[in-house]
Amino acid sequence: MRADRGWIQPEPWGIRIVPADCWIDPARPVELALVTHGHSDHARGGHGRTLATPPTLAIMGLRYGLDGGGVPVDYGETTSLPGGVRATWLPAGHVLGSAQILLEHAGERVIVTGDFKRRLDPTCVPFLPTRCDILITEATFGLPVFRHPPVEEEIARLLTTRAANPDRCVLAGAYALGKAQRLIAELRLAGYAEPIFLHGAMERMCRLYEGFGIDLGELRLVADVSKADLAGQVVICPPSALTDRWSRRLPDPITAMASGWMRVRQRARQRNVELPLIISDHADWDELTATIAEVDPAETWITHGREEALLRWCELNQRKARALAMVGYEDEDD
Amino acid sequence: MEEFAILLDSLVYTRSRNGKLKLIADYLRSTPDPDRGWALAALTDGLDFPAVKSSTIRNLLTERIDPVLFALSRDYVGDTAETASLLWPEPPDPPAPPSVSEAVEALSAMTRTSVLPELARLLDRLDANGRFALLKLATGAMRIGISARLAKLAFALAFDVAIDDVEEYWHGQTPPYLPLFDWAANGAPPPSAENVPLFRPFMLAHPLEDTIVDMVDYVAEWKWDGIRVQLVNAGGETRLYSRSGDDISGTFPELAAALQIPAVLDGELLVRGSHQGGEEGGAASFNALQQRLGRKAVPKRMLEDYPAFVRLYDLLIVEGEDLRGLSWVQRRALLESFLPRLDPQRFDLSAVIEAASLDELAAIRERARDDAIEGVMLKRRDSPYVAGRRTGLWYKWKRDPLLVDCVLMYAQRGSGKRSSFYSDYTFGCWDGDPDQGAELLPVGKAYFGFTDEELKWLDRYVRNHTVNRFGPVRETDKSLVLEVAFDSVHLSKRHKSGLAMRFPRINRIRTDKPAHEADHIETLKALVRD
Numbered sequence: 001m002r003a004d005r006g007w008i009q010p011e012p013w014g015i016r017i018v019p020a021d022c023w024i025d026p027a028r029p030v031e032l033a034l035v036t037h038g039h040s041d042h043a044r045g046g047h048g049r050t051l052a053t054p055p056t057l058a059i060m061g062l063r064y065g066l067d068g069g070g071v072p073v074d075y076g077e078t079t080s081l082p083g084g085v086r087a088t089w090l091p092a093g094h095v096l097g098s099a100q101i102l103l104e105h106a107g108e109r110v111i112v113t114g115d116f117k118r119r120l121d122p123t124c125v126p127f128l129p130t131r132c133d134i135l136i137t138e139a140t141f142g143l144p145v146f147r148h149p150p151v152e153e154e155i156a157r158l159l160t161t162r163a164a165n166p167d168r169c170v171l172a173g174a175y176a177l178g179k180a181q182r183l184i185a186e187l188r189l190a191g192y193a194e195p196i197f198l199h200g201a202m203e204r205m206c207r208l209y210e211g212f213g214i215d216l217g218e219l220r221l222v223a224d225v226s227k228a229d230l231a232g233q234v235v236i237c238p239p240s241a242l243t244d245r246w247s248r249r250l251p252d253p254i255t256a257m258a259s260g261w262m263r264v265r266q267r268a269r270q271r272n273v274e275l276p277l278i279i280s281d282h283a284d285w286d287e288l289t290a291t292i293a294e295v296d297p298a299e300t301w302i303t304h305g306r307e308e309a310l311l312r313w314c315e316l317n318q319r320k321a322r323a324l325a326m327v328g329y330e331d332e333d334d
Numbered sequence: 335m336e337e338f339a340i341l342l343d344s345l346v347y348t349r350s351r352n353g354k355l356k357l358i359a360d361y362l363r364s365t366p367d368p369d370r371g372w373a374l375a376a377l378t379d380g381l382d383f384p385a386v387k388s389s390t391i392r393n394l395l396t397e398r399i400d401p402v403l404f405a406l407s408r409d410y411v412g413d414t415a416e417t418a419s420l421l422w423p424e425p426p427d428p429p430a431p432p433s434v435s436e437a438v439e440a441l442s443a444m445t446r447t448s449v450l451p452e453l454a455r456l457l458d459r460l461d462a463n464g465r466f467a468l469l470k471l472a473t474g475a476m477r478i479g480i481s482a483r484l485a486k487l488a489f490a491l492a493f494d495v496a497i498d499d500v501e502e503y504w505h506g507q508t509p510p511y512l513p514l515f516d517w518a519a520n521g522a523p524p525p526s527a528e529n530v531p532l533f534r535p536f537m538l539a540h541p542l543e544d545t546i547v548d549m550v551d552y553v554a555e556w557k558w559d560g561i562r563v564q565l566v567n568a569g570g571e572t573r574l575y576s577r578s579g580d581d582i583s584g585t586f587p588e589l590a591a592a593l594q595i596p597a598v599l600d601g602e603l604l605v606r607g608s609h610q611g612g613e614e615g616g617a618a619s620f621n622a623l624q625q626r627l628g629r630k631a632v633p634k635r636m637l638e639d640y641p642a643f644v645r646l647y648d649l650l651i652v653e654g655e656d657l658r659g660l661s662w663v664q665r666r667a668l669l670e671s672f673l674p675r676l677d678p679q680r681f682d683l684s685a686v687i688e689a690a691s692l693d694e695l696a697a698i699r700e701r702a703r704d705d706a707i708e709g710v711m712l713k714r715r716d717s718p719y720v721a722g723r724r725t726g727l728w729y730k731w732k733r734d735p736l737l738v739d740c741v742l743m744y745a746q747r748g749s750g751k752r753s754s755f756y757s758d759y760t761f762g763c764w765d766g767d768p769d770q771g772a773e774l775l776p777v778g779k780a781y782f783g784f785t786d787e788e789l790k791w792l793d794r795y796v797r798n799h800t801v802n803r804f805g806p807v808r809e810t811d812k813s814l815v816l817e818v819a820f821d822s823v824h825l826s827k828r829h830k831s832g833l834a835m836r837f838p839r840i841n842r843i844r845t846d847k848p849a850h851e852a853d854h855i856e857t858l859k860a861l862v863r864d
Binding site for chain 2: 143144243244245247255264275308309313
């Protein structure tokens with residue numbers, strides 16, 4: 001089914017803004033792309049021109065190279081697009097540079113949230129709730145069982161486990177963009193001042209964050225130290241490396257994973273995780289529903305995730321809503 | 335309750351046995367009575383609260399949450415107790431959490447009419463982990479892989495007492511096991527074990543390997559391929575114990591009912607069936623026995639199709655007299671004279687093999703075609719019955735394994751220490767001539783038999799020869815021949831090849847052999863003795 005709002009058309013591979021002939025987070029190369037944030041399911045290379053925040057463009061540049069097609073836009077800055085469409089990037093609180101995109105056309109306001117969260121995150125600007133007529137939201141954790149605990153509690157469990165096992169190391173799997181840097185920054189906020197050790201694949205993104213003024217403390221590479229030096233330390237790697245041969249160079253690691261999915265025991269067990277850390281960069285159920293209530297749109301469209309339950313919630317609360325069934329946005333590791 | 339909730343949560347995520355033992359032992363040491371006793375009972379499924387059922391939890395939740403949202407959540411989480419623990423609406427100012435004993439008392443007092451409001455009051459006092467622990471405790475479905483034996487080992491570890499003593503004093507005790515904790519933790523006299531059908535640790539054998547024994551000093555018996563059991567009658571009650579000391583009376587009710595004389599018997603549990611490979615009226619293959627294992631309730635049909643019996647090896651205690659200090663010869667004589675007092679449908683004697691020398695015994699062992707025979711046992715004629723493995727007393731001499739050359743097809747990552755290694759291997763044989771277009775069919779899966787060095791080699795091989803990935807499984811290019819050893823092979827409807835191996839292990843890596851020279855399914859089929 002298509003939404004016939006005329007000027008805004010969701011397709012399985014992106015959201016099309018018809019009068020401006022451009023796309024938001026398209027999964028295939030287009031002439032003009034508006035990108036919410038740097039995760040690879042939303043930001044892909046190969047577009048003619050890409051409008052995004054400076055950190056998002058830097059992240060995309062690091063991953064694909066942009067060949068000069070990047071057009072930086074700051075939060076709050078309004079850009080005029082062809083066909084009388086105005087676009088404004090607003091902070092989404094998901095990762096560094098992440099944005100919601102507010103579109104205005106013929107007196108109607110549409111917000112595409114991209115991925116977002118409402119918790120404070122020391123590595124990015126907090127979500128800015130903004131009124132609109134249509135809210136196009138994600139629903140990655142759109143089930144009422146997903147209520148993320150305070151991040152301080154999860155960090156405290158990590159540090160307690162580390163302290164109780166001086167001969168082992170805590171190996172935490174975390175998304176290389178966003179989650180890893182947030183985990184490090186939260187550890188620093190909790191007063192952890194030891195060097196934090198990184199898998200090689202983490203380094204460039206951490207340096208990029210530092211370049212944008214995010215202080216991550218002393219970071220060192222696993223490759224530069226001996227196995228014995230890692231006893232009692234915290235090591236961060238991409239989730240895929242947790243069970244990779246790479247992990248054999250670590251001293252009897254305690255496998256941790258920082259992800260909202262860790263809320264469900266079976267999910268954590270499937271990944272062989274010993275220390276599940278429920279830390280997510282997505283809104284949980286309470287945040288999703290509170291955001292819809294606060295923004296109070298006339299219609300809510302759901303891009304991806306567990307849309308069934310959120311649709312049901314909208315129905316119970318007399319809110320008009322529909323699922324867009326967009327592909328490729330599923331976030332298995334966050 | 336918080337400490338118990340943390341223990342439960344940690345047990346869920348701990349895969350190693352030693353890790354679990356340590357977690358439980360630490361908890362038992364640091365928790366006061368009677369909480370620790372109730373917790374121990376909960377871990378070993380020893381508690382039952384009839385008023386609380388899975389449907390109770392569902393009803394409780396759908397009074398508070400939209401049924402559609404509950405159903406969607408339950409589908410995703412896959413466990414009612416966990417779903418409820420996550421969905422429970424927390425009150426703004428929760429009262430202090432209950433202790434384990436307070437929760438147990440409250441749960442015991444609940445009736446079908448009072449359960450909804452009273453369970454709600456308990457849930458209101460707990461956080462998500464606490465609610466999960468409470469609901470698991472209340473419904474008695476822990477499913478965290480803690481056997482009674484493991485719990486007893488943890489108890490012994492916690493208070494540095496002998497596991498044999500724990501086994502002996504445990505029986506007849508009920509939760510919260512106050513006399514048991516008083517004995518172990520405070521040095522009080524042990525609880526009395528008279529007239530209680532308790533488990534005595536088994537006497538075990540060493541592998542014979544290169545040892546030479548003189549048949550003048552040793553007697554030979556068949557080693558049957560069933561499960562070793564101990565049948566105990568005391569104080570008017572009979573219990574059947576497995577080798578690990580777990581009570582399996584419920585799984586084999588016909589055996590628990592068959593012994594009415596106060597005695598302790600050691601033997602092999604088998605099922606009858608000439609059509610399953612045994613001689614007329616004799617023992618069937620392990621495959622047949624497997625139909626009966628692990629059941630809590632036994633359908634009548636099972637009792638008829640797979641009737642169980644015990645082939646006796648030894649007599650430990652009879653009518654109050656402990657025979658364990660006597661020699662094997664004396665005990666055997668007493669066992670033989672005791673046998674006529676037992677139901678012949680349920681008991682027979684493991685025959686002694688007449689062999690004058692080890693060579694003669696070896697020949698008899700190889701000729702044995704009975705599929706219920708795993709090998710032979712050698713027992714010193716003057717050996718007393720002592721717990722555990724004592725050097726020089728008993729030996730086991732298994733029949734040489736069967737060997738077949740298979741081709742590696744799939745590999746899967748292991749768990750725990752092996753989680754970065756492809757250590758579980760599925761292998762296959764040809765369903766015809768590979769040069770004429772025959773295909774490989776999987777015939778088994780093995781995850782041991784290789785050395786650490788070989789594991790590293792195999793892991794590297796799998797990574798370099800992957801043609802496909804399915805989640806944690808890799809499909810290889812099917813170029814490597816593995817010599818697989820196994821104890822027996824049976825017909826199986828569950829496998830595409832129609833065959834199932836027993837105890838398959840990787841015997842050798844045959845890099846010298848090309849894949850098309852691996853064995854055919856037919857070769858394997860010829861080894862079936864069902």
